[in-house]
Amino acid sequence: MGAAVIELENVAYSYGGGELLSDISLKLQAGSFHFLTGPSGAGKTTLLKLCYGALVPTAGNVRLFGKDVREMERDDVAVARRRIGVVHQDCQFLDHLNVSDNIALPLMVSGRDLLGEAANLNELMNWVGLKSRASAAPPELSGGERQRAALARAVIMSPDAVLADEPTGNIDWEMSQRLLRLLVELNRMGKTIMIATHDLALIRAAKTHVQARVLRISNRRLQLAGADL
Amino acid sequence: MKVDLSRIAELVVGDTQADRVVPPTGFTANLTLFSAAAMAFLVVFALALSMATGRLADRWGSELARSSTIRISAPDGQLTAQTEAALRVLETTGGVASARALDTEEQMALLEPWFGPDLPLDTLPIPQLIEVIEEQDGFDADGLRLRLTAEVPGAVLDDHTRWRRPLVRAASRLRSLGLISIVLIGAATAAMITLAANAALAANTQVISVLRLVGARDAYIARAFVRRFTLRALTGAAIGTALGGLAVFFLPSAQPEGGFLTGLGFHGWQWLWLLIIPPLAAIVAFAATRTAAGKTLRDLT
Numbered sequence: 001m002g003a004a005v006i007e008l009e010n011v012a013y014s015y016g017g018g019e020l021l022s023d024i025s026l027k028l029q030a031g032s033f034h035f036l037t038g039p040s041g042a043g044k045t046t047l048l049k050l051c052y053g054a055l056v057p058t059a060g061n062v063r064l065f066g067k068d069v070r071e072m073e074r075d076d077v078a079v080a081r082r083r084i085g086v087v088h089q090d091c092q093f094l095d096h097l098n099v100s101d102n103i104a105l106p107l108m109v110s111g112r113d114l115l116g117e118a119a120n121l122n123e124l125m126n127w128v129g130l131k132s133r134a135s136a137a138p139p140e141l142s143g144g145e146r147q148r149a150a151l152a153r154a155v156i157m158s159p160d161a162v163l164a165d166e167p168t169g170n171i172d173w174e175m176s177q178r179l180l181r182l183l184v185e186l187n188r189m190g191k192t193i194m195i196a197t198h199d200l201a202l203i204r205a206a207k208t209h210v211q212a213r214v215l216r217i218s219n220r221r222l223q224l225a226g227a228d229l
Numbered sequence: 230m231k232v233d234l235s236r237i238a239e240l241v242v243g244d245t246q247a248d249r250v251v252p253p254t255g256f257t258a259n260l261t262l263f264s265a266a267a268m269a270f271l272v273v274f275a276l277a278l279s280m281a282t283g284r285l286a287d288r289w290g291s292e293l294a295r296s297s298t299i300r301i302s303a304p305d306g307q308l309t310a311q312t313e314a315a316l317r318v319l320e321t322t323g324g325v326a327s328a329r330a331l332d333t334e335e336q337m338a339l340l341e342p343w344f345g346p347d348l349p350l351d352t353l354p355i356p357q358l359i360e361v362i363e364e365q366d367g368f369d370a371d372g373l374r375l376r377l378t379a380e381v382p383g384a385v386l387d388d389h390t391r392w393r394r395p396l397v398r399a400a401s402r403l404r405s406l407g408l409i410s411i412v413l414i415g416a417a418t419a420a421m422i423t424l425a426a427n428a429a430l431a432a433n434t435q436v437i438s439v440l441r442l443v444g445a446r447d448a449y450i451a452r453a454f455v456r457r458f459t460l461r462a463l464t465g466a467a468i469g470t471a472l473g474g475l476a477v478f479f480l481p482s483a484q485p486e487g488g489f490l491t492g493l494g495f496h497g498w499q500w501l502w503l504l505i506i507p508p509l510a511a512i513v514a515f516a517a518t519r520t521a522a523g524k525t526l527r528d529l530t
Contacts (some may be wrong), residue, residue: 054441075446082444094438096252108246109445153443 004063005030005161005192006051006084011060013046020046022220024060026193029162033210035203036196037225038217044196047217048163051194052084053077062120065160079087080112085154089166091146093138100125100134103152108156123158128152128182144175151182161192168202176202250440251433251453257425258461264425265465265514266472268418269506272411276502279407281493286400289393296389297370299328299359303383311359315381319361323377324368331358418462418510419517426458426521437529446516451522456513462514466507474503 005153006028013021020043028034028051036044049055050062053069062069064080072080077157093102101108103124107117114121125131128148141149154162162183168176180202187193187210197203206212216225246375303311317403319328331339333351336358340348345451370388377384430437477494493500 018264036439075448078446080444086442088442092435092442094250094252094436094439097249101249105250105439106443108250109440109443114246140458157444197492 003030003066004028005065006178007061007063007066008047008050008057009061009063011050011057011062013043013050013055014058015046019058019220021050021217024050024222026215026222028192030160030192031187031190032192033184033206033212034194035206035212036194036217037198037200037203037214038197042218043218044198044217047222048086048165048194048196051083051163052086082106082157083160085151085157085159085162087147087150087154087162087164087167089169091138091150093146093149095138098135098137099130099141099149102138103130103149103156105153106157124152125155129178143170144172144178147171147175147179148182151179154190155186159191161194162186164193164195164197166197166199167195168197168199173201177197177205180206181209232428235520246507247449247453248456250445251436251457254429254432257429258457259434260429261422261425261461261514262465262468264421265418265462265510266469268414268421269466269469269510270473270476271469271501272414273470273477273507275407275410275414276506277477277493277495279411280495280499280502282400282403282407284492284496286397286404289397289400295367296361297361297363298389299361299377300356300387301359301381301383302354302356302385307383308357311381311383312359315359315377315384318376318380319359322368322373324364325367326362326364327359328359331360415509415513419513422458422462422514422517423521426454426518427525429454429458430522430525434452434529436527447523447526451519451526454522455518458518459511459515463507463511466510470503470506474500 006025006026008024008026011021011024012019024047031157036047038044046055050057053062053064053072056062056069064072064077065083067076069077094105097105100121104114104117104121107114107121114188122131125134128151130145130149130152133145133149138146138149151162151164151167154164164183167179167183171179176199183193183195184206195202195206203212203214214225216223232530299315301308301311302317316328316330319325336355340355370386374386377386437450480494480496
């Protein structure tokens with residue numbers, strides 16, 4: 001295992017007077033594969049947001065690539081996010097751009113020349129099976145296509161880590177297996193993967209392909225949950 | 230203050246990729262364009278008013294300040310003698326550059342606006358007027374009055390101060406009002422563009438959230454909005470300035486009988502002032518949108 005890509009140390013997060021997460025410590029080593037599970041409302045999405053600097057902990061420390069989020073300028077957090085691909089359950093596309101442009105969005109915001117990246121973009125579209133849907137508008141995509149497009153956008157900057165929040169929540173089993181295979185393939189390329197899901201069948205299926213740690217949030221705390229799966 | 234030309238060029242030329250990430254917003258675009266055009270149109274008139282009153286104040290302040298009038302009222306037989314005596318007094322008065330008695334035609338021209346062109350001046354007891362032009366340092370008005378009282382009993386010196394001062398003051402105030410109007414119009418433009426920018430930013434919180442998710446810096450997001458609003462304000466102000474300039478150009482030309490109002494406009498190089506209105510509007514829009522975008526992005530977690 002390599003160095004910690006993302007590290008949480010005794011992290012707590014409170015919102016609206018209530019503590020959502022308490023005393024969370026977690027190290028996502030380079031090339032590791034994690035599942036994050038727990039009931040709805042347990043704080044999986046909050047924990048993921050803490051992991052990519054979208055939220056700042058109310059106690060404890062979050063380090064992205066060795067740097068404490070609290071000590072980072074906003075621009076530094078933005079640049080760190082380019083090294084962490086994020087896939088949301090609702091995908092979060094810009095509907096006025098086509099699928100290809102949405103996937104290329106991280107390249108645009110980082111000032112890369114899209115013409116120079118055309119071959120990579122094409123290859124990526126092919127990898128997620130969306131080459132024929134490049135010029136479609138996001139609302140025209142099916143649930144599975146949207147998730148694959150979101151995954152393509154998450155990895156186009158060749159990030160060190162990919163965090164996925166319920167990526168299979170809105171798609172059928174076959175499509176979720178296809179998405180899982182893509183994530184496993186990324187992990188084999190050395191990417192750190194963390195998937196937040198309450199789909200235990202997906203976790204069992206993944207464990208036949210990859211060595212994954214399964215973490216569960218219960219009563220605001222993080223526990224290792226591999227043994228009972 | 231150091232001006233970064235590359236950033237100005239970047240703002241004008243733009244980044245076609247960055248421009249595409251913010252969806253087009255027809256309503257706020259048209260609103261900004263219209264507001265900038267209307268405000269620029271008003272600025273042209275405020276500027277024209279300011280220029281015209283400035284010219285008026287200068288004229289009243291400098292030309293009339295150099296001249297005085299001596300009015301001689303005397304019985305028929307003594308009028309010529311007293312006029313000559315007054316001219317002799319003026320010849321020996323320090324600070325007087327020249328002095329001359331107005332002839333009958335000139336006096337008629339002065340009265341014509343009130344009594345019409347065929348005034349039988351020779352049948353009326355009209356006082357004789359002497360125009361006195363002062364040297365740079367002027368003359369001692371009190372001393373001259375004392376000498377005139379002693380040597381020309383029918384002469385009254387009017388150095389125009391009594392009526393010139395309130396006119397100059399009024400013209401100066403009008404000029405100040407014009408300048409204040411320009412500042413207020415600029416502030417109103419800034420307020421309107423801030424509101425439009427805030428509306429656009431509020432309508433695009435989802436876009437901002439996605440851009441942040443994929444690693445966009447705040448400066449990148451702000452620039453996409455700032456450039457759009459700056460260019461709209463520049464375009465709108467250019468249209469408004471052109472229309473305002475045309476309207477002023479076609480105003481009736483200045484006639485002596487038209488007084489101040491027909492002199493509203495720009496003379497010669499003053500037309501160049503119009504060229505700075507669109508860039509100024511763009512600067513106001515740039516600052517207003519940048520401030521609004523910075524605040525909104527800071528407030529959005």
